[in-house]
Amino acid sequence: MNQAAMFQLSYGLFVLSAKKGQKENACIVNTVQQVTTTPNRITVAVNKGNYTHDMILETGEFNVSILSEETPFEVFQRFGFQSGRDVDKFADCDYYTKAENGFVYLSKYANAYISAKVVATYDLGTHTLFIADVTDAEVLSKIPSVTYTYYHQNIKPKPEQTKAKGWRCKICGYVYEGEELPSDFVCPICKHGAADFERIE
Numbered sequence: 001m002n003q004a005a006m007f008q009l010s011y012g013l014f015v016l017s018a019k020k021g022q023k024e025n026a027c028i029v030n031t032v033q034q035v036t037t038t039p040n041r042i043t044v045a046v047n048k049g050n051y052t053h054d055m056i057l058e059t060g061e062f063n064v065s066i067l068s069e070e071t072p073f074e075v076f077q078r079f080g081f082q083s084g085r086d087v088d089k090f091a092d093c094d095y096y097t098k099a100e101n102g103f104v105y106l107s108k109y110a111n112a113y114i115s116a117k118v119v120a121t122y123d124l125g126t127h128t129l130f131i132a133d134v135t136d137a138e139v140l141s142k143i144p145s146v147t148y149t150y151y152h153q154n155i156k157p158k159p160e161q162t163k164a165k166g167w168r169c170k171i172c173g174y175v176y177e178g179e180e181l182p183s184d185f186v187c188p189i190c191k192h193g194a195a196d197f198e199r200i201e
């Protein structure tokens with residue numbers, strides 16, 4: 001089997017936002033799909049370690065901001081490289097507003113947003129698959145949606161030449177220093193697994 005085939009799958013990138021009481025939070029995901037049109041239903045796979053995961057599991061609601069090609073790296077850092085358990089990701093953020101459901105969406109950088117209510121969950125081990133009905137949706141701009149490939153080629157800064165030996169996370173650039181990367185290793189920054197690391201000499 002050639003594992004590299006998995007990298008040929010095409011994905012979008014999204015800000016998945018949740019709310020619990022007064023606490024707003026959101027994380028970056030690449031796993032939003034529309035799975036049926038009648039009913040209008042989407043799925044999203046969220047890592048169980050994410051704070052956003054716990055919030056959605058508890059409240060059963062979320063918004064998805066569909067990111068455009070104009071999204072700067074700062075947005076990925078803000079929502080994808082730190083946890084809402086440790087920081088308030090919206091504290092100094094001036095590019096969000098609220099949808100009718102009271103949940104946040106990005107007023108800039110997103111070309112559309114979707115509001116959804118969870119109708120079922122599926123335990124995937126490391127992740128929970130949320131299956132949800134679309135309750136609202138709006139188009140915000142005509143700028144094309146960003147793909148995972150576009151993010152890697154045009155948005156993520158090119159890795160600096162480093163003298164460190166070890167393994168680099170292809171998603172966020174985190175470097176694990178050591179000869180062998182444990183097969184169950186999970187990136188402490190972006191939560192991707194060992195399969196997303198490359199050897200650096």
Ligand SMILES: Cc1cc2nc3c(=O)[nH]c(=O)nc-3n(C[C@H](O)[C@H](O)[C@H](O)COP(=O)(O)O)c2cc1C
Nearest residue numbers: 027028029030046047050051052080082083084191
């Ligand atoms: C490009 C990119 C794609 C990501 N895709 C996913 C994903 O599909 N599912 C997921 O659970 N986390 C994904 N993450 C990781 C979360 O965004 C990250 O762990 C975040 O810090 C979680 O924040 P939270 O604890 O506030 O929810 C991705 C991160 C990046 C940078």
